[in-house]
Amino acid sequence: MSYQVIARKWRPQTFEDVVGQPAAAQTLKNAILQKRIAHAYLFAGPRGVGKTTTARILAKALNCVQGPTIMPCNVCDSCQEITAGNSIDVLEIDAASNRGIDEIRELRDSVKYAAARDRYKIFIIDEVHMLTTEAFNALLKTLEEPPPHVVFVLATTELHKVPATILSRCQHFNFRAISHKEIFDRLNYIASQEHVQISQESLNAIARAAEGSMRDAQSLLDQVISFCGREVEDDQVRSLLGIIPQQLLEGFTQAIIETDARQILLMVDQLVQSGRNLQHFVREMLSHFRNLLLVKIAGDDHQLIPLSSMDLVRLKELAGHFSEEDLTRFFNILVTTEGELRWSSQPRFHLEMGLMKILQAKRLVSIEELVAGLTDLMDAEKRLDSPAKEASQVNRPSSTSKFTVNSGSKTQSQPQVSPDPQTPFSNLAERLKSAIAQRSPMVSSLMDHAHGLQLMEGEIELQFTNQNRFYYEMLQSAENLEMIKELADSIVGRPQKVKVVLINGPFQPASSTEDKSSQKPSKSQLLDRVKSDSNVKTFLDAFQGEITDVKELK
Ligand SMILES: [Zn+2]
Structure with a gap:
């Protein structure tokens, strides 16, 4: 036949x-x-x-x-x-x-x-x-x-x-474009019926390259079979499809982590020398950074990220070097670069500039980090001024920590004083956080955006500011709360109530007397509170500023 x-x-x-x-x-x-x-x-x-x-x-x-x-x-x-x-x-x-x-x-x-x-x-x-x-x-x-x-x-x-x-x-x-999974399943079926030995990874690569076209997917499979025979090697598929190897994308990512501009330019040179289509490369980088962001947010979800388990482990490791903001910024820069490449007579220059922009964007720090850095600087200065006090400051928890752990003492009057990290309560909080991180990286990363975590008698309160309302709402689902409660119950050793609340402005311990006296603080109360905030003080000192007005964020 x-x-x-x-x-x-x-x-x-x-x-x-x-x-x-x-x-x-x-x-x-x-x-x-x-x-x-x-x-x-x-x-x-x-x-x-x-x-x-x-x-x-x-x-x-x-x-x-x-x-x-x-x-x-x-x-x-x-x-x-x-x-x-x-x-x-x-x-x-x-x-x-x-x-x-x-x-x-x-x-x-x-x-x-x-x-x-x-x-x-x-x-x-x-x-x-x-x-x-x-x-x-x-x-x-x-x-x-x-x-x-x-x-x-x-x-x-x-x-x-x-x-x-x-x-x-x-x-x-x-007629709509056919989904990646539908194409993959069909190719998988055809390959098994035709007795062709081909890895899931190669089938994935073919399905991706077909970009929603079943006919393209099938004729690519045809090409692969006529090139490789009935036993298909991953390397052959990659070179046949002109796919950018995962290692190359990871190499670029590693160079970005190390802020190694020279290495990046050398790698671009290699791309050009080996005759790669640069626009295609940028598209692959886009999907790579999309995967990094997804791994960071959703963990290793195979349905969302069409890669092998091995690649996912490596991806997770790389993603650990970046914040979500970093990855979003890089993605946006690449989108712009891809658009420029389309019309450019000098695609190489645009690619080089785009990658340099990523290196610069990496140096941008978030406001939180800026404040934390300034606070540390001020503290260091203070310590130099009064060396005698140094000993008492050693136990102070780092101000970069996302969570302020409160001991829950009802007599506490200073809102910003953090307890000794050795107290049992802070241990409980740490244990709770790591248990949640193990159970669900997704919930854990939502909690990272909380302004504070309070452990009180029989109650756990997670506080979010208005800026982080999105994460607050995401965390609200009954399923998430149930999971936090279940872990908290077993760690604390008795039933806990879990509350997720939205607060205005900076971290507010529930025991704060100001809160009890009136629901809406007056302007002068607000002003007092702002003036006593250590971050605000740092800013005022650093920039020689003064407070002219205080507004509550709705
Ligand atoms: Zn008939």
């Missing part, structure tokens, strides 16, 4: 087999069942997602000896001829190569005659947007007065180029 290309061999032959277009398939089946066949259909959508395939299945459904039926038999002459593409009553016209009026005139003439043998005369016009204006006008005349036995199926990848006069006479179907 001669070799048949995969796309043809595995082309769906029934509505059920069409992957990723359930809406279109169902509507067409309903129309057939209700005998409401339109004279003209328009299938619009990206290339390789099943438009022509669906058109042929529709043709078979209408012309099958047992039809019209939603389950064409695929064995009668009519079905088999349509599959082979040589049915006399089903005519396929590729408008990309037959754009002219002559072809359409010919079509108009043949429309007049009844089907030679079958029920319907069916015209499938592919890439219909390519027709010339004259050809469109000729087609329009036919669509305006179609004989009862004729069905048109027009297919296009560029709907906006089809004249409105044509559109208004067609029943319109949108």
